[in-house]
Structures are given as structure tokens and as C-alpha cells.
Amino acid sequence: MIEVTGLTKTYGAHRAVDDVTFTARPGRVTGFLGPNGAGKSTTMRMMVGLTPPSAGSATVCGARFTDLPNPPREVGVLLDASAQHAGRTGREILAIAAQTAGLPRTRVDEMLELVSLTSTEAERRVRNYSLGMRQRLGIAVALVGDPEVLVLDEPANGLDPAGIRWMRDLLRGFAQRGGTVLLSSHLLGEIEVVADDLVVIGRGRIVAQGTKAELLASAGTVVAPAEPTDGAALVRALGAAGIVVTRTHDGALSVEAQPREVGRVAHAAGVPLAGLRAADGAGLEEMFLELTADTQRETPAPLRTAGVAA
Amino acid sequence: MSALVTPPAGTAAPGSTPVAGTTVRTPRPDLRRPSFARLVGVEARKTFDTRAGLWLCASIVVLAVVASAAVVLFAPDEALTFETFASAIGIPMAIVLPVLAILSVTSEWSQRSGLGTFTMVPSRGRVIAAKAAVAAVVGVVSMLVAMGVGALGTVVGSALAGTDAVWDSSVSSLVGIVVANLLGMAVGFMLGVLLRSSPAAIVGYFVYSFVVPTLLMTLATFQDWWADLQPWLDFNYAQTSLFDGWPGGEAWAQIGVSSLPWLVLPLLVGLWTLRRSEVK
Numbered sequence: 001m002i003e004v005t006g007l008t009k010t011y012g013a014h015r016a017v018d019d020v021t022f023t024a025r026p027g028r029v030t031g032f033l034g035p036n037g038a039g040k041s042t043t044m045r046m047m048v049g050l051t052p053p054s055a056g057s058a059t060v061c062g063a064r065f066t067d068l069p070n071p072p073r074e075v076g077v078l079l080d081a082s083a084q085h086a087g088r089t090g091r092e093i094l095a096i097a098a099q100t101a102g103l104p105r106t107r108v109d110e111m112l113e114l115v116s117l118t119s120t121e122a123e124r125r126v127r128n129y130s131l132g133m134r135q136r137l138g139i140a141v142a143l144v145g146d147p148e149v150l151v152l153d154e155p156a157n158g159l160d161p162a163g164i165r166w167m168r169d170l171l172r173g174f175a176q177r178g179g180t181v182l183l184s185s186h187l188l189g190e191i192e193v194v195a196d197d198l199v200v201i202g203r204g205r206i207v208a209q210g211t212k213a214e215l216l217a218s219a220g221t222v223v224a225p226a227e228p229t230d231g232a233a234l235v236r237a238l239g240a241a242g243i244v245v246t247r248t249h250d251g252a253l254s255v256e257a258q259p260r261e262v263g264r265v266a267h268a269a270g271v272p273l274a275g276l277r278a279a280d281g282a283g284l285e286e287m288f289l290e291l292t293a294d295t296q297r298e299t300p301a302p303l304r305t306a307g308v309a310a
Numbered sequence: 311m312s313a314l315v316t317p318p319a320g321t322a323a324p325g326s327t328p329v330a331g332t333t334v335r336t337p338r339p340d341l342r343r344p345s346f347a348r349l350v351g352v353e354a355r356k357t358f359d360t361r362a363g364l365w366l367c368a369s370i371v372v373l374a375v376v377a378s379a380a381v382v383l384f385a386p387d388e389a390l391t392f393e394t395f396a397s398a399i400g401i402p403m404a405i406v407l408p409v410l411a412i413l414s415v416t417s418e419w420s421q422r423s424g425l426g427t428f429t430m431v432p433s434r435g436r437v438i439a440a441k442a443a444v445a446a447v448v449g450v451v452s453m454l455v456a457m458g459v460g461a462l463g464t465v466v467g468s469a470l471a472g473t474d475a476v477w478d479s480s481v482s483s484l485v486g487i488v489v490a491n492l493l494g495m496a497v498g499f500m501l502g503v504l505l506r507s508s509p510a511a512i513v514g515y516f517v518y519s520f521v522v523p524t525l526l527m528t529l530a531t532f533q534d535w536w537a538d539l540q541p542w543l544d545f546n547y548a549q550t551s552l553f554d555g556w557p558g559g560e561a562w563a564q565i566g567v568s569s570l571p572w573l574v575l576p577l578l579v580g581l582w583t584l585r586r587s588e589v590k
């Protein structure tokens with residue numbers, strides 16, 4: 001269990017993290033989603049005591065992280081896979097972690113096997129590791145104490161597709177055994193596959209949170225008229241029914257309503273449909289882009305069409 | 311989850327073994343703060359487990375041998391005494407040992423390994439104290455090794471020159487040299503804690519030990535008030551008594567007083583900022 005309450009970090013006049021409150025629950029994978037520079041890493045550093053918060057607090061396993069007697073036995077942390085002494089071997093870094101946590105040496109080989117680092121690779125110095133190998137080593141260090149909670153910042157970075165699949169299965173398994181997982185990413189697809197709950201952050205503030213199902217449901221419906229020329233008529237009818245059209249794409253419309261309601265409106269307006277479905281998959285991406293549209297650097301192509309006024 | 315919340319200290323079962331494997335999730339009665347001895351063990355390991363650390367320690371022995379060989383080769387026969395060897399070896403020691411002390415602290419920031427170190431052990435003060443303990447032990451052992459090399463040099467040098475080995479250093483003066491080197495390491499450690507950057511702390515150390523003393527000596531020749539105060543306010547100057555046999559009570563008092571502005575105060579400031587700083 002991770003409980004974050006009103007966490008705030010200011011650097012001078014800049015509010016890097018602004019009143020962030022959320023809970024990551026046991027048995028679930030919580031995705032921490034946001035564009036670059038949104039405050040994900042700063043929030044995570046505050047959670048594990050590396051950055052003193054300006055306001056607010058965070059507890060892990062019921063206590064402040066810095067009050068945990070032996071943190072690696074309760075919380076596995078991977079904040080930056082490259083933040084290791086480049087001159088140490090992978091095995092040595094794991095051995096130091098095991099020794100610090102008071103674990104037997106046998107734990108080192110178990111962990112190397114778990115993350116599929118061969119003994120030859122483990123004897124190499126970390127400066128010669130690829131980013132993917134560093135991520136695997138970082139996961140091994142995080143898991144060495146058999147913790148209850150995992151806090152991972154962008155763990156999928158640098159992993160190949162097979163590695164991403166492996167990571168996903170590992171985290172799902174960890175949560176299924178009752179563990180709490182918080183992982184951050186700016187890769188929507190990756191988070192969408194693995195997460196149960198989502199916390200979306202933009203420019204230091206939480207812009208949405210809830211279960212994945214809830215957030216996807218609120219992403220609305222994708223509807224496509226059978227005849228492209230009916231598009232304007234459908235938009236007008238939806239507008240008259242008080243339904244907001246958020247986006248058009250390839251002749252299809254994204255609307256903020258349930259499919260059942262959209263179907264009724266289309267039927268009443270006499271517009272035949274080629275497609276009508278709940279937004280999914282790309283729905284989260286649309287939601288993400290939309291939620292962070294005013295907070296991210298690259299504003300995507302027009303989100304709101306002028307169609308409603310037509 | 312509540313069963314896994316930290317048990318109060320002292321309730322940990324002493325004989326319990328850590329859980330192996332990741333498939334079984336059980337309560338951990340053995341959750342307790344890592345002992346200081348364990349932290350010292352970890353920090354000692356980290357001192358030697360990189361090439362940089364290993365070579366720095368090896369260089370202590372190598373430089374001691376090189377300095378002894380140079381004395382045998384170049385010093386006149388009548389100067390082949392233990393004191394000559396000891397002071398020849400002392401010069402590289404006075405540089406290498408403080409650098410070792412600096413790097414033990416700053417590498418956590420320069421190499422960013424501090425992210426792992428301080429999430430595993432959030433009480434940074436204990437980690438820094440463990441590092442200080444390791445640095446002190448390494449310093450004392452290094453000095454003993456260096457003196458052993460110096461003694462060997464005295465025996466070999468006098469045998470080659472056909473003279474009797476001259477043991478002209480008292481135990482107290484040797485202890486004085488060890489204390490002086492430990493103070494040098496303490497200064498390096500302080501700069502590491504205060505600056506938390508390897509290049510800045512190393513440059514800072516050379517300025518501190520080689521530039522500042524010269525400036526203060528120059529000041530003393532022109533300003534009488536400083537010449538009077540210098541023994542009490544110039545840390546480097548106060549330490550010279552350690553090289554002239556065992557210091558008396560007043561000399562110790564001067565070392566103590568002058569260490570306040572030059573070592574104790576900056577160390578306290580460094581520790582205060584280090585414990586509150588952001589580890590990135």
C-alpha cells in the first residue's frame with residue numbers, strides 16, 4: 001500500500017509537483033502516467049525519501065519511507081537504472097544490495113536467474129551494459145529483499161519487445177500475489193496493458209485518476225456514419241442532444257457519451273452507421289493527450305473540430 | 311498488510327531466516343534496522359570493489375615502495391635513517407589518503423550510486439558515519455603498512471650502504487604522524503561531505519592544504535596580530551607540532567581550537583545540508 005497525500009515540491013517559484021494525492025493498493029498495478037517533465041520522477045523521489053517534500057506526505061506499508069527499519073525488505077525501488085557506479089559488476093551491485101538488506105549471498109544468484117542475466121553478463125562492469133541490461137539489473141536489485149511494494153520509474157525504457165513482455169508478466173504476477181506496484185511511464189501502450197489503476201499527471205498536478213475501466217469508459221464512443229457526407233448531420237444531431245463531439249478522424253467521431261445513447265441519436269436523425277463502439281485502445285491515448293493537452297509541450301493536431309458549429 | 315507493518319524494535323526473532331524465492335510471501339519478523347557493523351562492512355566493500363578504489367589503495371603500497379627506493383638511491387649514506395624514510399613516504403600518503411576519504415563520500419553523487427544507497431538506508435547520517443569509520447581504519451592500516459615499508463627500507467638501505475640501521479623515530483612521534491594523516495583525511499572527508507563533488511573536493515583539498523597555508527604564513531610575516539593568533543586559528547600551522555615529537559597540552563589545545571573553524575564547523579554545515587539535500 002502506498003498513500004500519497006498532498007505531496008508538493010516547489011523549486012523557487014516553480015511548482016514541480018502540486019498537491020498530488022493518490023493511493024496505490026495491494027494486489028493491483030497502478031500506472032503513473034504523464035508527459036516528460038510532468039513531475040512523475042520528483043513525486044517518486046519524494047515517496048522514497050530522496051527529495052524532501054515542500055508539503056504533504058507519503059507513506060509506504062503504513063509508515064513514512066524514511067521510518068522503515070529495513071526498506072529493501074519492504075519496498076523495491078528502481079528510479080534510474082543508470083544510477084550505478086559504472087565500475088562495479090552487475091553481480092557486485094546485487095551483492096552490495098543483498099548485504100545491505102542482510103540477506104544471504106544465495107539471493108544474488110536467484111535474482112540473476114529471475115531477471116535472466118547470465119553469469120558472464122553478471123561479471124561485466126555496468127559501464128558495458130545496455131540500457132535493457134541495466135533495467136534488468138535494477139529490477140533484480142529492487143526485488144532482492146522480496147518486498148511488498150514496488151516503485152519503478154520508467155522500468156520499460158530500453159527493453160526490447162520480449163523484455164517488455166517479460167516485465168509485464170513479472171509485474172502482473174507480483175500484484176497477483178498481493179504486492180503493490182506503482183510504475184511510471186510516458187508510454188501509454190505499455191501502461192494500458194499492465195495497469196489496473198491509473199494516475200495521470202500533467203505539469204505537476206493530477207489530471208485524472210481511477211481504475212482503467214472507469215477512465216476508459218469515460219473516454220466515450222467512436223461512431224462512424226455509413227456515408228461520409230452524413231458526418232455534418234450526425235454532428236448537428238449529437239450537438240442538439242447535448243452530446244459533445246471531441247474529435248473527428250477518418251470520418252469517425254469521438255463523442256462523450258455511451259454507445260447506446262449515440263445509436264439512438266443517430267437513429268432518430270436517420271443517419272445510417274458503419275461503426276459504433278466504445279472507445280478503447282487508442283481511447284486511453286486520446287484521453288491522455290486530451291487531459292494533458294494544455295500541459296504538454298507539443299500540442300497535437302486540432303482536438304476539437306469546428307463541426308459542432310456547422 | 312497490517313501484519314507486515316514494522317514491528318517495534320527488539321521484537322525481531324533472532325533466529326529467523328530471510329525468505330528465499332519470490333513466490334512465497336510471508337510476514338517478516340526479522341525486519342530491523344541494519345546494524346552499524348553491517349553498514350561499515352558494506353562501505354568497506356564499496357571502497358575496494360572498483361578499479362579506481364582498488365588502485366588507489368594499491369598506490370599507497372606502491373608509492374611507499376617507490377619513495378623508499380628513491381631514498382636508498384639518492385640520499386647520502388648518513389641520511390639513511392628511519393626518519394628519512396618515514397618523511398619520504400609521508401608525502402605521497404598525505405595526498406593519497408585524503409583523496410581516498412573524499413571519493414568515499416563524493417562517488418555516491420558523482421557516480422549517482424547514492425540513489426540506491428540512500429533508498430536502502432534512508433538515515434544518511436549512519437551511512438556517512440560508516441564511511442568515516444572505514445576511512446579511519448584504511449588510514450591507520452595504510453600508515454602501518456607504510457611504516458613497515460619504511461622500516462624495510464631502513465634495514466635494506468643501511469645494509470647496502472654498509473652502515474648500522476638508525477632508528478631515530480620515537481613511537482610517540484610516529485603516532486603523531488598517524489594522527490596528522492588522520493586529520494588530513496578528516497579534512498578531505500569534510501570537503502567531500504560539504505561539496506559532494508569529486509573534482510570540486512579534490513581541488514578544494516589542494517587549495518586548503520597547499521595554497522591557504524602559504525597565504526597565512528605570508529600574512530603572519532606582515533601582520534603581528536595574526537602572527538600572535540596563528541597558532542590558535544590556523545589549523546595547518548597548529549598541526550606542525552605533531553611532526554615535532556608528541557605535542558604538549560597547549561599544542562593539543564591549539565589543534566583543537568583551530569580545528570573549529572577549519573574542520574568541525576564546515577563538517578557540521580556539510581552534514582546538515584547533506585541530510586536535507588536532494589539525491590538525484
